[in-house]
Amino acid sequence: MKTGLVLEGGGMRGVYTVGVLDAFTKHNFIPDYLIGVSAGASNGVSYISGQKGRALRTNTEYINDKRYLSFYNLLTKGSLFGMDFLYDELPKTIDPFDYDSFFANPCDFKVGVTNAETGEAEFYGKDSLRDGSTVLKASASIPLVAPVVEYKGRKYLDGGTSSPIPVNEALRDGCDKLIVILTRHRKFIKPAVRFQTFCSLVMRKYPAMMDLLKRHHIVYRENQKEVARLEKEGKAWVIAPEKPLVIDRFEKNKDKLLVAYRQGFIDGEKFLEKYRTEFEK
Template sequence: MKIGLVLSGGGIKGAYHLGVLQYLCHENKIEFDTIAGTSIGSIVGMLHEIGIEPKLVKDRFKNIKLNSLTVLWNSIGRAGLISSDTLKELILKGVLESEETDLMKFKDLNKDIYVTATDLISGKLKIFSKKTDPEFSVLHSTLASSSYPMVFSPVEANDTIYTDGGIMNNFPADIIRDKVDYSLGVFLSPLTISKKEQLKSSRGVASRVIQLQGASEDLKRLKLCNEIITSRDLVNFNSFEYDSEKIDALYEMGYNDAKSNTQLLKTLKQLQRYKRMEL
């Protein structure tokens, strides 16, 4: 009996992931055997695997001093505006407070972790895992998965160039569908209804088309999970706006949404009992 967890991309909305994990895993001792994550979902999955309490991650994350990244959308012409090394330093010093994790490889992990990235050279989805990349740095894989175009520069490794995994697969439920008996998904990007004024420019129309294309693929993958935790209220948050109050609000929203689903907790605890019986 294997229980899987799927964590979508979504930038700052990843604080919602932390709230869910705080309630399910830290307070109720639910253990996931397999985790698949994209972008911020891969970072949260990595931090969960190495054992840092989600609430502590949230509090440390709030202390990272970054100006709102929203303005970066207005700059075009460079491969990236913030280097992946800067993102690495923010995670190492701001969240992990240790450089030991920089040396951790996939072969060192206890759980099966799957991290998605987009290979810009081949145009294909790259899936980092213990099986395919045992010697690869887990942290570097999450940096590749989180290198959002025109915000963070791509990551060069394995003789290719990687960028954000959400371009190809923002909700990697399909990656672990045949590897687990039950999967829970946490989804940060519910589809919004667009306003007419947002569609009066070519950029607005293009952005909406990309959003709809992604939503179609997300919907297919959402159906692969046994249960989904999400909230329509997530549409009220900007993925690139680093604001302490909003981080707290997202965290509390995730925590409360997980807590309110009493049947989910009962199901997960029952599945864990089945796992113990198999040992």
């Protein structure tokens, strides 16, 4: 049996996922495989490296530093999030990421990105981090508020745009049972993208990406239906906020972020108490 962990993105809402993962780490629960997109992938790597607390720190301790998240970044570097700060300075010097422990952990890893020129989802494995964090940066580069990231000669944007909940990739990789961590409540309905004229202007160099943005709400709904189908078939278990989180993807209120983290931690502990034996058969 191969157990896979599937992590949705969601920007700062990902702190809920961090809470779940820290609960898993506390109870020494590590799956065989982890796949994530955007913030899901960025938070998942610290779980695999065994650095409990690191993802919480990187999501909260620097949130009011303009290098982290600010309009100053958007005006000076073309990105609301400070991508160089998040994916270069933080993991290398400020709060070092333990690459050795990450690669030593037998848990497999995949990160999803969206090819900006085709609008298609692509996935990279664990070895992609031997080049540093560029692929994580690409996966979290939100269209319209972050620039395209080049990796291995291709241009990429946020992986959650093309594959918001990448359960099918996990199944293709041989997972028999999936634990899906969502950052939206189960009844969430994704709205269609607004300001399409503005979006088309910003994304004019990438028409396939613009087409994807226009139907992203449909893609998201299809992913939700697939998760529900797998759940009904006994192949997937879902952890999600019971109610909408009181934070959005660009949240800067540390107290609100900590509330979401604690809720994730509680939900993670409850999940293991109820279902852990399902993944140890």
